[in-house]
Amino acid sequence: xxxxxxxxxxxxxxxxxxxxxxxxxxxxxxxxxxxxxxxxxxxxxxxxxxxxxxxxxxxxxxxxxxxxxxxxxxxxxxxxxxxxxxxxxxxxxxxxxxxxxxxxxxxxxxxxxxxxxxxxxxxxxxxxxxxxxxxxxxxxxxxxxxxxxxxxxxxxxxxxxxxxxx
Amino acid sequence: xxxxxxxxxxxxxxxxxxxxxxxxxxxxxxxxxxxxxxxxxxxxxxxxxxxxxxxxxxxxxxxxxxxxxxxxxxxxxxxxxxxxxxxxxxxxxxxxxxxxxxxxxxxxxxxxxxxxxxxxxxxxxxxxxxxxxxxxxxxxxxxxxxxxxxxxxxxxxxxxxxxxxx
DNA sequence: TATCGTATGTTATAGCATAACAGTCAAGAA
DNA sequence: TTCTTGACTGTTATGCTATAACATACGATA
Numbered sequence: 442x443x444x445x446x447x448x449x450x451x452x453x454x455x456x457x458x459x460x461x462x463x464x465x466x467x468x469x470x471x472x473x474x475x476x477x478x479x480x481x482x483x484x485x486x487x488x489x490x491x492x493x494x495x496x497x498x499x500x501x502x503x504x505x506x507x508x509x510x511x512x513x514x515x516x517x518x519x520x521x522x523x524x525x526x527x528x529x530x531x532x533x534x535x536x537x538x539x540x541x542x543x544x545x546x547x548x549x550x551x552x553x554x555x556x557x558x559x560x561x562x563x564x565x566x567x568x569x570x571x572x573x574x575x576x577x578x579x580x581x582x583x584x585x586x587x588x589x590x591x592x593x594x595x596x597x598x599x600x601x602x603x604x605x606x607x
Numbered sequence: 608x609x610x611x612x613x614x615x616x617x618x619x620x621x622x623x624x625x626x627x628x629x630x631x632x633x634x635x636x637x638x639x640x641x642x643x644x645x646x647x648x649x650x651x652x653x654x655x656x657x658x659x660x661x662x663x664x665x666x667x668x669x670x671x672x673x674x675x676x677x678x679x680x681x682x683x684x685x686x687x688x689x690x691x692x693x694x695x696x697x698x699x700x701x702x703x704x705x706x707x708x709x710x711x712x713x714x715x716x717x718x719x720x721x722x723x724x725x726x727x728x729x730x731x732x733x734x735x736x737x738x739x740x741x742x743x744x745x746x747x748x749x750x751x752x753x754x755x756x757x758x759x760x761x762x763x764x765x766x767x768x769x770x771x772x773x
Numbered sequence: 774t775a776t777c778g779t780a781t782g783t784t785a786t787a788g789c790a791t792a793a794c795a796g797t798c799a800a801g802a803a
Numbered sequence: 804t805t806c807t808t809g810a811c812t813g814t815t816a817t818g819c820t821a822t823a824a825c826a827t828a829c830g831a832t833a
Contacts, residue, residue, distance in 0.1 A: 576738035
């Protein structure tokens with residue numbers, strides 16, 4: 442009854458009901474946080490909303506602007522602390538290539554996702570990529586390296602931008 | 608007659624004759640640059656030497672300090688321009704996770720290598736990781752994404768540090 | 774109510790990166 | 804030779820990213 446997994450994990454590159462992104466994921470985030478005894482406070486919740494609304498990767502200072510506009514503190518640590526919390530809880534991800542953050546699109550799953558970054562429209566899609574993790578694990582065990590964190594960031598062109606961009 | 612590929616690609620985690628790293632790789636770099644009509648000028652060559660000598664990832668400002676000590680310009684663009692050149696030529700890599708740069712250990716090969724970063728000793732090993740690239744290509748083609756660049760950075764513990772570190 | 778831990782707010786500063794312009798120099802054209 | 808051009812290097816100035824350190828607020832609990 443469900444779509445193929447690949448399509449679900451790359452919802453960002455497909456048309457979809459945007460309001461569901463925010464609403465459902467916010468509710469899921471609250472549930473997850475409660476279950477873990479982590480506190481999804483107003484600032485933290487608002488930062489997650491901001492990321493969900495943006496629907497792309499945002500720099501910490503972009504988040505901060507929006508926070509400040511809502512009456513929260515307007516100094517960098519306010520944004521960074523909330524973002525760090527969300528990343529620790531797996532509710533958001535940091536994209537190293539972009540020095541930016543985005544909401545996680547499937548926070549309930551354990552993951553080290555693969556990010557596909559379109560250089561034309563700047564949309565970032567998150568995919569589960571179990572094959573990639575397995576391949577890394579394989580290479581790592583070959584050299585006796587113990588993997589703790591894994592960053593996989595792919596840049597290129599998303600389907601929609603291939604006809605438009607160079 | 609040669610060692611297994613895995614061992615060669617992770618020379619950084621094994622004892623080895625350090626002077627060869629610099630000498631051989633500098634010569635290779637010169638050859639490659641000549642063949643491409645790219646100019647390995649004194650500053651650029653010195654930056655590559657600095658990276659080879661450090662044998663770890665260096666921040667641009669660390670490179671700059673050493674350059675300045677040798678009488679080259681001591682403003683950031685001097686270091687960044689040389690580093691950018693080396694990265695473009697495949698003679699060095701940028702490690703996004705660390706905001707740092709390191710010499711490429713096998714510049715003659717085409718690659719989007721996998722980096723293994725030890726959180727304890729900060730050594731960075733570069734591995735070819737063809738399986739990882741294949742897995743990413745597979746995931747990408749499943750969603751119609753055209754891959755242009757690929758960043759794979761793994762952090763954890765290298766063999767030597769597993770007994771020492773937590 | 775006193776204390777403690779967690780979270781937020783604020784100040785100040787550190788670290789990373791680049792735009793814009795000026796000067797140098799070698800190679801080829803006039 | 805002289806001029807022009809293009810690539811490289813040097814310098815100034817600035818902007819973006821991130822965190823240390825300290826102050827304040829507030830709820831939970833002893």
